[in-house]
Amino acid sequence: MMSAPAESPYQLRQRIRRGQHQGNTSGLAAGFVQCNLAILPVDYADEFLRFCQLNPRPCPLIAVSSKPGEFMLPEVGEDVDIRTDVPAYQLFEKGEPTRQVQDLSSHWRDDLVTFMLGCSFSFEEALLADGLEIRNISEKVNVPMYRTSLPCKQAGRFSGNMVVSMRPMKPADAIRAIQICSRFPAVHGAPVHFGDPAQIGISDINQPDFGDAVSIHEGEVPVFWACGVTPQLAIREAKPPFCITHSPGCMLVTDLLNSKLSVF
Amino acid sequence: MMSAPAESPYQLRQRIRRGQHQGNTSGLAAGFVQCNLAILPVDYADEFLRFCQLNPRPCPLIAVSSKPGEFMLPEVGEDVDIRTDVPAYQLFEKGEPTRQVQDLSSHWRDDLVTFMLGCSFSFEEALLADGLEIRNISEKVNVPMYRTSLPCKQAGRFSGNMVVSMRPMKPADAIRAIQICSRFPAVHGAPVHFGDPAQIGISDINQPDFGDAVSIHEGEVPVFWACGVTPQLAIREAKPPFCITHSPGCMLVTDLLNSKLSVF
Incomplete structure (x- = not known):
């Protein structure tokens, strides 16, 4: 068969x-x-x-x-x-x-x-293909996203701070994820931060500004990627x-x- | 001139x-x-x-x-x-x-x-060339090295746990260091761990098993690389x-x- x-x-x-497909495109046309x-x-x-x-x-x-x-x-x-x-x-x-x-x-x-x-769909696919777990996919929710204190560089009327998405990982997996995502600068590239959320202005990791919270297991650290919601905030600005x-x-x-x- | x-x-x-040069070769023949x-x-x-x-x-x-x-x-x-x-x-x-x-x-x-x-001299040179600080070089001491609980794969009479070297960095610098070192698998490659030393069996980061302790500044995490002292311990075994x-x-x-x- x-x-x-x-x-x-x-x-x-x-x-x-x-009009035969409405809504989310996540996971389609892999x-x-x-x-x-x-x-x-x-x-x-x-x-x-x-x-x-x-x-x-x-x-x-x-x-x-x-x-x-x-x-x-x-x-x-x-x-x-x-x-x-x-x-x-x-x-x-x-x-x-x-x-x-x-x-x-x-x-x-x-x-x-x-x-x-x-x-991020592109790099999530590459991470999954390498056997890494993506928590927002395992838990079938939207990735958690946070406003940060990391300023974007201004261009005319466009400015604002960076928004990041977060995926928790064990450190060895985070190192592998950094390697894989570095190959894909056209889809956000390597993470911008890991570990202490307060260092980039996030006060509560369990209260994302956009998307849904995900579990962070013992021994995992939050890993943060620059996020495509950033330009939307700059447009609002x-x-x-x-x-x-x-x-x-x-x-x-x-x-x-x-x-x-x-x-x- | x-x-x-x-x-x-x-x-x-x-x-x-x-016999005209005795001792350390660190920093020579860059x-x-x-x-x-x-x-x-x-x-x-x-x-x-x-x-x-x-x-x-x-x-x-x-x-x-x-x-x-x-x-x-x-x-x-x-x-x-x-x-x-x-x-x-x-x-x-x-x-x-x-x-x-x-x-x-x-x-x-x-x-x-x-x-x-x-x-590690080879990857330290690449990190310095990228503008990163290497604490053991700044502080003019030997890199701190630690026995870990990470087992090597055994080959006949050779076995033992991995020894790691440690360099403290801010997370964003650690991400850059992972990118750079990934290009050099022939000189230990990417780090094997970052963050909590206890996760790899290190009980006191200020008491290295070999080399010298270095300062870890606020906002930095320890980053750990596989170390060339590992084979020496396997030889002792x-x-x-x-x-x-x-x-x-x-x-x-x-x-x-x-x-x-x-x-x-």
Whole structure:
């Protein structure tokens, strides 16, 4: 008996476009890069691009749309239409979230520029493939995320502190995770901190600012990675009159292979 | 004004051979690999080779002499005579240290096999070059080393627990050190542990078993690397009737470039 072939990223995007898949993309189209999204008016785009270049750990840029208003994104996959191929979007006005929508067609504007940023799904896949346990996956919850006191470098109107995600590990596993994640700078790269949360301004590890708390077992230390929520906070700070991100967990699934992001 | 050209490894070995340099080789012939030595009778050589292959973190093998009794080592440098080109040697009988000598000529035997193992000087140089502080270097003492509860894999008569060296660092620096040292598996590679010393059987971080204690500043964690003293303890366990190691800190200086040990 043969198992059914895995769904391709293209097939998944087509299902999303037809409204046949709604919600989370975690664990789907295994092996392929999923992206955080930031869609900004062109007069904010240069500053945001500079913000990403100055802060590559939290804002690792995978691709940018070719010109303002362009909604087709051939650089990341076959027939990708950013207006329809993501399960859910978050709209913002003046930096404040307004509503979630499942289709951008009636919200699209000629001045919008799309930024696609690497996401932790890629490095979690590499860690799991190496036999490491990822606590948020074992416990079937969202990864815990925390605001920190680590400042990002400012670019024009974009600024703010780094947000980090946390995965508890035994020290020997953390060392292995650092090795593996160092190979993937395009999806946040190596952790930025481990151990004492207070050193980076986190007062209570059991009270994440976003996502869910996870168990930390005896002999484990919390390990912290720069997180893709960072640019969303910077966008709130910059207060563009209008902008769009993906809805949490509902990513753009690309045709790029995770393994191709490896730098060695 | 031009500064004098740096002394080559060959020139340094010639000075050592003539008795013009005695003692420590730390910091000499910068950029070149220095080796821990284990010189064993041939009927222990196969088992020791297997011990190294089973325990590459503490016993990273750089080279082995070509046949029993061979004292010239062209694989590691020009005109290297292992009997005369190391500042000081430690002789052992039945696993117990007997005396230190500065020349092996009158102790050499036709059945001796020379093992050259990577040493921490190489990765310390890479860490310093990256701007990291190495506490034992700043404080001008020997690195602190500890017996652990981490067992080595046994090979015949060779067994024992791992010995580790310790360098305190801030977590972000430790992450960078893990990245750098991962590139150098031939000189112990990545750390084996960080944080709580008790997890690897160290009861008092301020009482090293070998070397000197160093300061650990607020906000730093101890970071532990597999250490080249491990094979010396395994040799004591195996109790060969006769064997030779280098004297601590007095290494074989080779013509191999540290940078060539990098795996990527």
